[in-house]
Amino acid sequence: MSNKYIGKAVKRVEDKRFITGKGKYTDDMILPGQTYAYIIRSPYAHAKIKSIDISQALTAEGVVAVFTGDDIAQSGINGVPAGWQVNFKNGDIMKEPPHPLLVGTGSTVKHVGDAVAVVIAESKEIAADAAELVEIDYEVFDAVVNPADAVKDGAPLVHESAPNNIAFDWEIGNPKAEVDEAIANSHHVTSLEFVNQRMVPNPIEPRSAIGLYEPSSDRYTLYTSTQNPHLIRLLMCAFVLGIPEHKVRVVGPDVGGGFGSKIFHYTEEALVTWCSKQIERPVKWTSERSEAFITDAHGRDHVTHAEMGFDKDGNVTALRIKTFANLGAYLSTFAPAVPTYLHGTLLQGLYTTPKIHLDMTCAFTHTNAVDAYRGAGRPEATYLLERLMDLAAHEMGVDPVELRLKNFIPPFDGVNQPGYQTQVALQYDSGNYHEVLRRGVAMLGYEEFRKAQAEAAQSNKLLGVGFSTYIEACGIAPSAVVGALGARAGLYEVGQVRVQPTGKVSVYTGAHSHGQGHETTFAQVVADKLGIPLEDVEIHHGDTETVAFGMGTYGSRSLAVGGSAIVKSLEKIIEKGAKIAAHKLEANVDDLTFADGKYTVNGTDKSVAFGDVALTAYVPHNYPAGLEPGLDFSSFYDPANFTYPYGCHIAVVEVDKETGKVSLKRFIAVDDVGNVINPMIVDGQIHGGLAQGIGQALLEGAIFDENGQLINGSYMDYCMPRADDLPMFELDRTETPCPHNPLGVKGAGEAGCIGSTPAVVNAVLDALWSGGFGHVKDILMPTTPERVWRAMNS
């Protein structure tokens, strides 16, 4: 162990290739004999395919093949299943109609963008031209896009097998009757109906996949822009195509962002793999941006009615919630888990709320799938709680900071004090929630702000401050727990450390980096644990052929779970190395200390360098009896618990009273992500998360019309946050180590996105309240100028 790298802002080793344009993404690959797929997609949200005529397209020059859903069905392929099973309240299994790779003749398409046929040609352009020659006759039906509307009697049905479009209903918390009683007996009840709008993840690299079938070995390779290569292989082989898993290699090379949307097994991955077998040539498909808007899984999309009760002293007495969550037309891989186990379990927040009940109805609609998007369920929980907190403070005439401090769970370290058992199944690991809020408020300069706000209230530019304190369950996840909750896979991680004979180290991790900087952070851990230079460590990921197994990257799990697996292997390396060193030093293993890259006999200057030990392991001429040669260990790490990062976010906004335009003036974030390996990377993760969370509050949101058409499916209309939309962020952090993993880390990938959204919306409302618009309880997100203006003029 040394302390040269951990905790230091080491520059990202992967950035050189990325910023010089040398990254290698799926679409950059051109395999010998490669063909190009163009997928013909439904222009309607709900329609029966009466006929498909591919004859003209088939004869076009340069077209290799055209396949329809009928061809797929003849191969006995049903479609892509979900990765989680959630049961109805009554115990019935959720409705799980498979997601067909292509919708066949006589069947109904279920969202705009649903795949109907694929044209494979010698070039992308030929394929696109030929696609225009395919004639499809549709019978168009009414569609439903809103989850609360979808469950009403008489709504157009997405699947015949799911009455009232209900995929499942679900509940968590204390018995409903107890919560009802606690609400009824409350001194004050704050009630809010709101929408957590639908978000389009928009990674900069659109999805891409290449299927390669090699007849000589009867093997398949799938290159795909995924966060999750091993899970894609497992799902595709075992549940979709029925190919033996050892015959398939899945590679997720450089991936340009995912934000959750590339966790899932998409139909296109199975489709190109299947097509490559049919034509015995590689088949590449790359999504266009407009295609991404209507085929990538979206995020959020909740319609909620929430009530929070308080006693006369301002203590929270109960929380009662009814939510309709949109799952889209088909169940994506994680979709059933997001509004349930990743959402309902976070409704304790940071508060001692004694009674909580969530009643969740998950609905199918005629829209593309909704699944995990940065934060996944937890931002929705935080939004709900934190909006209620600021609104309750406003209604009761108390300070929102004081109200939170009064209701916070007291500090606990998870070692000397036990973890905190919530009303909604989780046990928090450690935290000092008061501290992050106090720090944030000090950075804000709260008293001065309120003075400035009072002055501004007399002008046309109102000022507002919004608070948000959050907790998230990350480091996903203990396999036994998620298994009991319906996961169809374990959520451990694999880390293999291979010390080469020269002492250089190759690390194979099942976590997948698509912007997170694993090649740097993980190398910092390895270099310090072994006391070797950072340059002597290389991190490999994203290839099922080189990495033994893995569960991918999402849920802020890479370092907490994947890093811990690597640490386990490092411990085995150091332990075995000690035996070799003891032999070389003619000492007892127990008398050795490993530090700064060498084994030293305690109390002497006799030592042997780690590199010498490595060489001896591979050239074992003079070697301990009975010890295997080599220095290469693999470990599976299954966490004991989730990790629980938390923090405090504060937004200051200015609202133009005349136009309703909101300008974000300041953003303060005090986060606790446990121990920090690379503060620069953590800051970068927080920055990116904040931009996305602020984007939801102010700018972003998918808009479907009543026919199921996405009307803002381009960057001309869907507003992604840009640098000039954001102020310089003011960051601070506390470090409360996670007590149950060897690095004490909690995860930083989602924090910014989870805490920030309600802070901004609360600030907008606070500005309005200060300007005499105290009656305004809610403004739909994104809080566009027109919506804010209307709120002031209603």
Place this chain on the structure above:
Amino acid sequence: MEEAIEILQNGSYAKVLGGGHSLVPALKLRLNAPETLVDVTRIESLKGIAIEDGTLVIGAANTHHEIATSADVHNTLSFLAKGASAIGDVQVRNKGTIGGSIAHADPSADWPALLLAADASIVIQGADGTKTVAAQDFFTGFFSTILEESDIITQIRIPIPPEGTKSTYQKFVQPASRFAIVGCAAVKEPSGATRVAFAGVSDYAFRDEAVESASSSGASAEEAASKAAEGVSIMSDHYASEDYRKHLAKVYARRALVEVS
């Protein structure tokens, strides 16, 4: 130029490429499929910005960036530079051209309103030679102008106003596209004569005569602006409904008039 006009005339379906920020996306989306593209942005006679006998002359192939940073524009009609620098983002301003923008005549584009308020003329070369048209007569409707298929815009000519003239461009942006939800260009000469034009409000950019005449005859900014965007059809979309857009037009007219008063 001659070759370009000949290609446009020779019967195949050809389109002029003047930067490409609207045409290329349309091609990629398969909304348009011309057989020939005529890129005019490297024709030397369409480049250059100069002052000729009291007139600012801007070649049609100048990029927004070139105009935004031109000393001649800054020294004579600075609001055009301000308007140009408010278009899109750096990448757009480095590729998009003034000629391309006005030929496309997007109702939410900035140049049409700026040129209307500047009382500009547009020089067009076509099959029948060269003609000069007032900006007022150039824009004829939603994405439409008087341009014929084989016409190429060569110059924009703007009379340099008298000393002491004040001008401004006030823009309320659509946050995604950065086009104008409302753009208000205003020019007030020392005599009090005022020109006010809007982008983004109606089917196409227009001069608001009610505001102009009120302001020209001495009405306060507030009073003149209250007459804005009356009697015209007003666009509506998910960023701004009709009544909100109309409200914004009045707010932005007032802000513009205050600045030039």
